[in-house]
Amino acid sequence: MQDLHYRLPQERRISGDLPGARSQELSARREKAVARALTPGLPGYIVDADGGVLVDADGNSFVDFASGIAVTTVGASDPKVVAAIQEAATHFSHTCFMVSPYEAYVAVCEKLNELTPGSFDKKSVLLNSGAEAVENAVKIARAYTKKHAVVVFDNAYHGRTNLTLAMTAKNKPYKSGFGPLSGGVHRVPMSYPLRDDLSGKEAADRAISKIETEIGAENLACVVIEPIQGEGGFIEPAEGFLPALVEWCNSNDVVFIADEIQSGLARTGDWFACDHEGIIPDLVTIAKGVAGGMPLSAVTGRAEIMDAAQPGGLGGTYGGNPVACAAALATLERMQELNLNGRAREMEDIIREELSPLLDSGRVAEIRGRGGMIALEFVEASGAPDAATTTAIAATCKEAGVLILTCGMDGNVIRLLPPLVMPETLLRDGLSVLVEAFHTAIAGQTA
Structure with missing residues (x-):
């Protein structure tokens, strides 16, 4: 994909345990002030965002595979x-x-x-x-x-x-x-x-x-x-x-x-x-x-x-x-x-290239969707929906600095919604974390 210009470094960077001290303070304030129905999924409070990264109050930089649930298609701070x-x-x-x-x-x-x-x-x-x-x-x-x-x-x-x-x-x-x-x-x-x-x-x-x-x-x-x-x-x-x-x-x-x-x-x-x-x-x-x-x-x-x-x-x-x-x-x-329609199609090619080998495991039933709206459905060896593995993969990704979302009536689907301006290097890095998290989760079940 063509490189674009970014205000923030397009890199995944995690320093120390998550959440960091400042995010822990903000979380404590949230618990006192915000209705319990609103419980954020990311272990960090965001202070800056650009291109494909979210930066939290402790300086951690996350790969954003959520886009605020498909909102920040052009990035969260496009200059225009x-x-x-x-x-x-x-x-x-x-x-x-x-x-x-x-x-x-x-x-x-x-x-x-x-x-x-x-x-x-x-x-x-x-x-x-x-x-x-x-x-x-x-x-x-x-x-x-x-x-x-x-x-x-x-x-x-x-x-x-x-x-x-x-x-x-x-x-x-x-x-x-x-x-x-x-x-x-x-x-x-x-x-x-x-x-x-x-x-x-x-x-x-x-x-x-x-x-x-x-x-x-x-x-x-x-x-x-x-x-x-x-x-x-x-x-x-x-x-x-x-x-x-x-x-x-x-x-x-x-x-x-x-x-x-x-x-x-x-x-x-x-x-x-x-x-x-x-x-x-x-x-x-x-x-x-x-x-x-x-x-x-x-x-x-x-x-x-x-x-x-x-x-x-x-x-x-x-x-x-x-x-x-x-x-x-x-x-x-x-x-x-920026021809984001074309860029979405390029993203799909990269996502499928990086994730298609997981289909050979028998634990990914399908990779589906189009463009920058792609999902993986996880199943047990029996073919039944596997929500536990899906949840474990999502948690491991967040700990490693990649924000992903789950979905599906059975809770066994991971959905990818990256900003369409995300650079290819960051996209591939985030996908590599997802692949590693999958193998870790499967290995833990057979150990």
């Missing part, structure tokens, strides 16, 4: 994004677009209308978070179709609000104790090639049959799906699954909503994961990487659907904040300037 934020904040930090509008909001909507799949007229609404985008997409679909039911899929993750919790599959830690949740949400089987051994068409027929027999197209406002599932395990459906769903929705007056919050904006090597099979959603939800770390999300889609909500029916005090909009415009420009 920082400059855009500073310039915008110099003029005004907030007015509320619904009260006194500004150009940056319109410009972001124009750019998202241009980038999302489909050549038809589009419109957008800007919001704050991924969950808020999903919830508003459902509202828009209900307003347009005058129907109420919502279909989601096994393993899905769509957010933490009451409606999006109902749409999310995993109980703990997300839903347990927080009910009753919103009604009108129905779950159908997802295509999971590793486990169901079905073609895309077969898996789609199974899902559509369940929709038709248990819900009915006449009641269904929308189908909501992640083109590559995130928290559910980076599950990439079999080829043909998504096109078949889109075709069925188009034939039955059902709005097809692609949740591209984690998979969108260069993460998979295309602007959107939907581009891989050329599918065209009616609505797309966008967040995470769109604004370089500033809170911003969007719903973008067919103009006639987006206009179904009455004037004043969509919005929010902070949605499309002017500083976040400035960051988004700079972030999207940087993605194009």
Whole structure:
């Protein structure tokens, strides 16, 4: 990969035990001041970040394979994004677009209308978070179709609000104790090639049959799906699954909503994961990487659907904040300037080169995903999901200075989400730590 310019040294560096003294002090303060539900995974409090590294309060430098959960695609302190934020904040930090509008909001909507799949007229609404985008997409679909039911899929993750919790599959830690949740949400089987051994068409027929027999197209406002599932395990459906769903929705007056919050904006090597099979959603939800770390999300889609909500029916005090909009415009420009779609594909080649030998062990069932969104699913010798080994590998990596995330309904998947500006040397170093951690974990089981 082409070398880029960085403000901080792009190196893994751990000095002494983790967490260090300063991070221990901050952790003690957190335990007293912050709700216990928020428990960070990294044993260090971050004070600086750039490119592919996170630097903590004790001077340790971690390889970042998380990107703030796919947010810092262009890095956590890209100079052009920082400059855009500073310039915008110099003029005004907030007015509320619904009260006194500004150009940056319109410009972001124009750019998202241009980038999302489909050549038809589009419109957008800007919001704050991924969950808020999903919830508003459902509202828009209900307003347009005058129907109420919502279909989601096994393993899905769509957010933490009451409606999006109902749409999310995993109980703990997300839903347990927080009910009753919103009604009108129905779950159908997802295509999971590793486990169901079905073609895309077969898996789609199974899902559509369940929709038709248990819900009915006449009641269904929308189908909501992640083109590559995130928290559910980076599950990439079999080829043909998504096109078949889109075709069925188009034939039955059902709005097809692609949740591209984690998979969108260069993460998979295309602007959107939907581009891989050329599918065209009616609505797309966008967040995470769109604004370089500033809170911003969007719903973008067919103009006639987006206009179904009455004037004043969509919005929010902070949605499309002017500083976040400035960051988004700079972030999207940087993605194009640096050809992060191409860079994501180069990253995938390197990741697969370094990790593919692990498949020979019989303990890695699959390496899947695209671009800079790649996962490994770990299994026991029997083939059963192996959460214990997954947890051990993640812990060993963190101790060695590599931040990785786990996911999957069974907790047996490691997901890689590096900033797409990470240098090749750092990427390979982090992957070598992951490989060594895997061999250490397996060796410990046979010793």
